[in-house]
Amino acid sequence: QVQLVQSGAEVKKPGASVKVSCKASGYTFTSYYIHWVRQAPGQGLEWMAMIDPSDGRTPYAQKFQGRVTITRDTSTSTVYMELSSLGYEDTAVYYCARSVSGTDYWGQGTLVSVSS
Amino acid sequence: DIQMTQSPSSLSASVGDRITITCRASQGISNYLAWVQEKPGKAPKSLIYAASSLHSGVPSRFSASGYGTDFTLTVSSLQPEDFATYYCQQYDGFPWTFGQGTKVEIK
Numbered sequence: 001q002v003q004l005v006q007s008g009a010e011v012k013k014p015g016a017s018v019k020v021s022c023k024a025s026g027y028t029f030t031s032y033y034i035h036w037v038r039q040a041p042g043q044g045l046e047w048m049a050m051i052d053p054s055d056g057r058t059p060y061a062q063k064f065q066g067r068v069t070i071t072r073d074t075s076t077s078t079v080y081m082e083l084s085s086l087g088y089e090d091t092a093v094y095y096c097a098r099s100v101s102g103t104d105y106w107g108q109g110t111l112v113s114v115s116s
Numbered sequence: 117d118i119q120m121t122q123s124p125s126s127l128s129a130s131v132g133d134r135i136t137i138t139c140r141a142s143q144g145i146s147n148y149l150a151w152v153q154e155k156p157g158k159a160p161k162s163l164i165y166a167a168s169s170l171h172s173g174v175p176s177r178f179s180a181s182g183y184g185t186d187f188t189l190t191v192s193s194l195q196p197e198d199f200a201t202y203y204c205q206q207y208d209g210f211p212w213t214f215g216q217g218t219k220v221e222i223k
Contacts, residue, residue: 061211
């Protein structure tokens with residue numbers, strides 16, 4: 001069965017970086033895009049970026065351009081999302097999600113808390 | 117960026133009610149529209165893709181329609197597990213964008 005398993009919760013200080021992983025299983029890794037979506041406390045869903053695991057192409061939302069880096073390791077079917085220069089406003093649950101026509105499967109989410 | 121506007125922002129309904137949520141795109145997006153259900157403390161669940169196609173396992177009480185700029189999600193007979201927040205999402209172009217959400221609460 002398709003699974004996206006994300007790394008555990010993180011607590012970071014302002015200005016630091018965080019790297020969240022999303023390990024895919026149960027399907028051909030390079031056949032589906034992986035997206036990153038976040039949800040801040042009490043807020044809606046916000047799309048951040050995507051990676052095409054077959055070629056590494058990564059469209060980003062302009063809001064995160066220069067701060068977010070999405071990479072993949074095809075040998076382990078894992079996608080990584082690194083967000084730098086963290087501010088308090090980056091406190092959120094970060095989700096990875098698979099897509100071919102819109103998203104279908106989602107990871108369980110990773111809480112990133114930014115606190116001094 | 118394509119703006120997605122949902123209405124209403126919230127609604128109160130009873131078990132068994134029929135509810136409809138609308139979503140409007142700021143420009144035409146063909147049928148590149150998805151609906152996602154979100155419950156507190158849980159990962160979002162994708163319900164609908166291509167404006168009207170149900171993902172596998174989604175109950176048939178959910179239906180959706182639309183094309184271009186105007187879309188709807190209907191739940192024909194609300195069940196207790198359907199009380200949640202629903203988001204529309206366009207994937208016609210980057211950045212993908214979500215509506216602000218519609219919270220469905222128990223009356």
